[in-house]
Amino acid sequence: MGVEVTVKPHITRLLRRNRFGASMLDLWREFKVLFAVFRDPAKSLPFNGQAARLRAVRDLLDLFEPDAVVETGTGLGATTSFFAGNLLPVYSIELKRIFLVAARFRLRSYRNVTLILGSSPEVLHRLAGQRLFQRPLAYLDAHWWESLPLQAEVRELLTGWGEVLILVDDFKVPLDAEYSFDTYAGVPVSVDVLELPSDVTVAFPAVPAKDETILRTPDNAPSGMRPIASAAHRRYDRDPDMVR
Numbered sequence: 001m002g003v004e005v006t007v008k009p010h011i012t013r014l015l016r017r018n019r020f021g022a023s024m025l026d027l028w029r030e031f032k033v034l035f036a037v038f039r040d041p042a043k044s045l046p047f048n049g050q051a052a053r054l055r056a057v058r059d060l061l062d063l064f065e066p067d068a069v070v071e072t073g074t075g076l077g078a079t080t081s082f083f084a085g086n087l088l089p090v091y092s093i094e095l096k097r098i099f100l101v102a103a104r105f106r107l108r109s110y111r112n113v114t115l116i117l118g119s120s121p122e123v124l125h126r127l128a129g130q131r132l133f134q135r136p137l138a139y140l141d142a143h144w145w146e147s148l149p150l151q152a153e154v155r156e157l158l159t160g161w162g163e164v165l166i167l168v169d170d171f172k173v174p175l176d177a178e179y180s181f182d183t184y185a186g187v188p189v190s191v192d193v194l195e196l197p198s199d200v201t202v203a204f205p206a207v208p209a210k211d212e213t214i215l216r217t218p219d220n221a222p223s224g225m226r227p228i229a230s231a232a233h234r235r236y237d238r239d240p241d242m243v244r
Ligand SMILES: C[S@@+](CC[C@H](N)C(=O)[O-])C[C@H]1O[C@@H](n2cnc3c(N)ncnc32)[C@H](O)[C@@H]1O
Pocket: 043, 045, 046, 047, 048, 072, 073, 074, 075, 076, 077, 078, 079, 080, 093, 094, 095, 096, 099, 118, 119, 120, 121, 141, 142, 143, 144, 145, 147, 149
């Protein structure tokens, strides 16, 4: 049985008035997400259990031959563990300490994984300055909270490295409305909200969403592979300044 506990809006407003209250509220939200993730087996699989995406990423690793993988938004390290298995150095960046601690435990046996606490654009900027690798594959999945760092991440990657392959999760696929995507302040995370230099090549999945898989276990359904949710968008609409 699922238990949903929410903090009433007027209590939220009261807590937000001082720093201690705001930190308590943030901690509460992080625990709620952690609990939800542990309840959903899909979150324990790389790429949320999407088989076609996993095959595409494997092909891209073979074709592009990166010398490192950079992930933004470690979460609990499900996708990080897939990248780690390819024996490349993996740098994964997470904003929330509580998730980083959980991921660190999960990934404790991998010597090629470096988990970094911080906001992705700043950490990418620092990594670019350190020149630890020359040709990264970057997997951008730093979502969930009010601010979407995508544009800043892309900017850091394109200015920091001469050659980089960037994969973006939860992105709108223009010719296939069945693929789910995130929205921030009502705006879909899509190529329309990204400023890209003209020499950047943009590509979308060739496999139709109807042939993609996702592991979903709603409270009232048995677990198993089911078709990907049709045009279901996750919304992050609390802050009108989210898209930058
Ligand atoms: C969708 S989850 C990541 C899931 C993970 N990549 C996986 O496939 O298992 C998004 C994560 O991004 C993190 N995040 C959000 N904004 C971030 C930022 N600016 N920098 C780094 N991490 C961020 C969140 O705390 C959350 O853990």
